Amino acid sequence: QVQLVESGGGLVQPGGSLRLSCTVSAAFTMDYYAIGWFRQAPGKDREGVSCISGSSGRTYYEESVKGRFSISRDNAKNTVYLEMNSLKPEDTAVYYCAADGYAGNYRCRPYEYDYWGQGTQVTVSS
Numbered sequence: 514q515v516q517l518v519e520s521g522g523g524l525v526q527p528g529g530s531l532r533l534s535c536t537v538s539a540a541f542t543m544d545y546y547a548i549g550w551f552r553q554a555p556g557k558d559r560e561g562v563s564c565i566s567g568s569s570g571r572t573y574y575e576e577s578v579k580g581r582f583s584i585s586r587d588n589a590k591n592t593v594y595l596e597m598n599s600l601k602p603e604d605t606a607v608y609y610c611a612a613d614g615y616a617g618n619y620r621c622r623p624y625e626y627d628y629w630g631q632g633t634q635v636t637v638s639s
Contacts, residue, residue, distance in 0.1 A: 532595070536592050
């Protein structure tokens with residue numbers, strides 16, 4: 514069983530920054546899993562934001578966050594981070610982290626991820 518817990522969400526003004534953390538508890542070390550960040554805004558489908566493979570550290574970024582968001586993983590701490598800069602109101606959503614048992618996966622397709630956290634709210638507003 515894999516458990517994921519997100520933290521770091523909150524209210525921030527446009528142009529501000531937040532760092533989300535995802536702590537992973539699993540029977541295997543975290544590098545056995547690909548980890549992704551997803552978000553869901555009210556009335557919209559869940560979408561992949563940024564994902565990172567467990568094997569090579571290969572990353573994916575959704576087009577609208579390229580250059581603003583950065584994903585990283587610290588396997589020793591069983592934690593994956595999402596650094597979010599230059600935040601915009603359209604980034605407002607519940608952000609989830611998820612794990613896929615296929616470590617080579619770096620894509621951000623929600624249906625490919627098996628384990629999900631409860632989510633953390635990010636609100637960008639003045």
